[in-house]
Amino acid sequence: MEHHITIPCGELELAATLHYPTDKEEADCRGGSGKWPVIIICHGFIGNRIGVDRLFVKTARAFSSQGYMVLRFDYAGCGESTGDYGAEGLDAMITQTRRVLDYALSLDCVDSHQVVLLGHSLGGAVALLTAASDRRVRTLVMWSAVAHPHNDIVRIVGKDAYRQLEADKGIDHKGYLLTPVFFDSLSKHQPFEQLRKFGGDVLIAHGTADDDIPVDYAPLYQKMFWLRADGQCDLELIFQADHTFSNRDSTLTLIGKTSAWLLDLQKRKKEWYDWMI
Template sequence: MNHPITIKSGDIELAGVLQYPVVKEGARYAEKYPLVIICHGFVGNRMGTDRLFVEAAERLTKSGYLVLRFDYGGCGESSGDYGSGGLDELIAQTRTVIDYASGLDLVDSERLILLGHSLGGAVAVLTAARDTRVRSLVLWAPVAHPYMDIRNIIGTKAIKEIETVGQTDHLHYLFTKRFTDSLAQYQPLTETRAYAGDVLIVHGSGDTVIPVDYCFLYQKMFWLRKEGNCDKEVILQGNHTFSSKASRDELFDVSLRWIDGIGKRRGDWSQWTI
């Protein structure tokens, strides 16, 4: 069951959908469910390219998870201007969504998972480093160097236009120096140590947008922490949005197996007493 929602974040209204777990006929709903919040990428939306997030949510709800998909301000059906507040605003909006989710009675607060794709992956890391409510991270082809990676996407000509004119038009989105400055300000790789939860990184070897090498960099940085595990998976020939059926099936299988495993380990530990 899908429930449309609107979440107020400052002056912006974030449009989203809360998807409930699929329960077999005759079975009872549980009191609490683990929740996956999906963070879309640069100028994206809660549907995802080629319905990536829609399909992911379908797989997750069939396995007993609550899923919350939302549009960042200025994207999809949300109000506002995307990028006007830089990464600061994207982090703030993500935390506002967590506020909303944490207030739902049916959410298991011990199993709140952020799933971020591309720039949404970087935002998920930066959010988790600031918000202990995030228990686990799933990163799909995550951005590691926001300024360089977005510069490569919009082009050096657009960057020069921002520096000289003060703004540029990219796919009808207006980006200013405030946005590019915020990209340069944040370095997700250096903030990994501030997050103590478990992490899964999945990247396609055929990704021409965000280098597959980033998954190795991220894992190395997460391994330097005193606590928290980090696993990675490279999907052969997978592109940036895992658009082939084979790569997408593998992406979902790997992610769901890992998320299930994290939940089982937490359940096992909860049985121990001292």
């Protein structure tokens, strides 16, 4: 069952789609307490909640069939949400993500101890930065995640276009007006410096044929996460997958490995809990 909803965030209206578990037995098994775990999907740079080649639709439906509640949404100025993309920078995207968290956790059927943030590309960095400042996030999944927001987005936009950026104007990129405020905010946030603040478990997945965000970021992220005092971090490299995992095999492999990791994580936590008792 899927519901299209609108989540208020200040003066903004964030368009979202809520997927209820379609397998009630799986949902009861995963929730345990009669409530369901929730996965919130954060899309990437000038993206939307559908995703390239419907990646996030496929992901949400796959996870809902496995007993998860899934919430995917459009950041301001993207998809069907109101507002202008990046108008208030990365800080606003973190605020919007936290507002979506508020909404998800206001639902009586959601287990507040099983909250997963799944972010793709720039959304991966936003998910990490949100998790670092919000203890309600228990698990983090990062697909093709940006590591150096300013440099990575400038490379995608193009250095020549970026050089045309003026203090009182923005630059047009595929119909989106990117302002100095947006680029300044990208410089302000450094995921590698913030990740130690998140003590939960992390899965990093990246395609080996990613031409947009270097696959070398993935093992570096894992190394940095392993330096934390708490939480584990696992890495999955998807062979020959591009930035958006756009072919069928890449999509199925990505979703399958992510699902298996979440299931294994849940199993290990249950075994640890039983051992402690």
